[in-house]
Amino acid sequence: MKVLVLPGDGIGPEIVAQAKKVLNALQKDGLDIELSEAPLGGAAYDAYGAPYPEFTQKLAREADAILLGAVGGPQYDQLDRPLRPERGLLGIRKDLNLFANLRPAILYPELANASTLKPEVVSGLDILIVRELTGDIYFGQPRGIRVNEAGEREGFNTMLYSESEVRRIAHVAFRAAQKRGKKLCSVDKANVLETTEFWKEIMTDVAKEYPDVELSHMYVDNAAMQLVRAPKQFDVMVTGNIFGDILSDQASMLTGSIGMLPSASLDQNGKGLYEPSHGSAPDIAGKDIANPLATILSAAMMLRYSLNNEAAAVRVENAVKAVLAQGLRTADIYEAGTTKVSCSQMGDAVVAAL
């Protein structure tokens, strides 16, 4: 199996280096993968003048799975839109048809204090957000800034979902719910937006194929409230690209430890891009203080979903639990009574605990 590693920008290279240590240790124990590396985002712009250059495209298309650090940094903010780091991320998602973004929001018992929410509200929290990732207003045409008929400038974008786009993400979400608590909440704004009225109709139709899963519908404004009020009411949530962008970040933050949360972006055949839910944190880049656990847990998701190696995935996840139980913490999750470690020390500790 071919695994492409994309360190990206900011803290990307440091955190990815720790995940590579873990993969290398598993290789020594017989995991049969071939690692290659390429730049994405700002690093790719620096090297090739484009955020998702041909060099990276070729390796990405050939790979069975991709592990990404994070992209973006202030030095790229003034670039033209098509050259900016996030265009590399949107580009690879679209190019590889990675339409299913799985974002777990899990509260680790050892890190319960990190949440800004009261313990009784979030203890045991375990939500999976399934976000559609290659459609919606992110990619809809027409879009741009123009002068309208009245001679005035205006900005415009198109929210758009076709039936097949909604169906395929619905199936991913229902199957995920089947493997978990069998509850699926589809989030829309069907009272205002026809796109999501259509979304809701298709979800309801697909539900017939999954009689063991309980489907509910919720407006996006209410979902944002309910995630604050009583987040444990949710098992799996499914929604479109833009609502998913907002709600998955909100849900991650409920745990207070976004440095722990991995994500997967999958195509129809199980090929996937795996990355931490957090960003490139340029302010702490190069200081060896970032938390590599979300990236290591992303590698575990990769083992599970794209490399079909459940045993290795569980081994990595257990190693992460073990270092938490040992009291090791990077700065972002540190609290009195625990042991503060650097990014690379955390990586070494996970390897030792494997």
Added chain:
Amino acid sequence: MKVLVLPGDGIGPEIVAQAKKVLNALQKDGLDIELSEAPLGGAAYDAYGAPYPEFTQKLAREADAILLGAVGGPQYDQLDRPLRPERGLLGIRKDLNLFANLRPAILYPELANASTLKPEVVSGLDILIVRELTGDIYFGQPRGIRVNEAGEREGFNTMLYSESEVRRIAHVAFRAAQKRGKKLCSVDKANVLETTEFWKEIMTDVAKEYPDVELSHMYVDNAAMQLVRAPKQFDVMVTGNIFGDILSDQASMLTGSIGMLPSASLDQNGKGLYEPSHGSAPDIAGKDIANPLATILSAAMMLRYSLNNEAAAVRVENAVKAVLAQGLRTADIYEAGTTKVSCSQMGDAVVAAL
């Protein structure tokens, strides 16, 4: 001054009745207003076959200010889209050009326990969200459900902001910030959506006229995170219709007592529609247990913004604080050690405390 009262649906009539008691008491003390009443939403559909019928339109256009309860109920869910209660609400907003929606999220010290967030994270919370209310993907054309060129069904909507729409809401937000903590955070998704890149550009331009206000920009996904992580970092937030719908509901819920939060929707000349931030709660309608304080506080906002009667507004707000200090609570904010009262008892208590 002419005030139109729209009781609406669900708990609307009960909570509006309490606000009317308060206004009637002020009338006895010399407040010079003329009250009339009309249906909106489901009640209007029942009476006139339309959620915003001509009868209501005429009175609404003539009024100086409008006080609304809430609209919507399950019995209207199967109606055709143009007949549903929320169309009445969207209709009156657009008809009267009520483009500036002001939604405060304030934590009352007496109700600090109601929040699901830790006290240190939310104590003293006082955010004002300024949401644009008559543009964006809510009203953008084209929209609908169609068969595309490939013969497949698809849903679509248009996000759209013209320069003048952004400018006028920017001015409202900057002026509001001037009267408060002088910090304005404009929320966008400029890294993906041209509409909001344009929004950000105009906000930055208008900022030149308000050198005393500190303008910052934040992506909507990050804003949803920051509202959970550290909500007190915000003073005034300004954003478009759909992002504002989501973030203002999230922010309200941070207080844990959405039954306390009023809102105002204003046009260019100070005419406004005032309503509680919560919905029509059909499940508890007719039981006299709803919290009327958000509606009473909406009446106070009306006195301040549309009737230019700051003294009366403060009098109402102080009366609400007084009943809270007396320990009176409706069911939604009740906790051990306080006195549970009904909706109408709460209304009477506020009148007594005036």
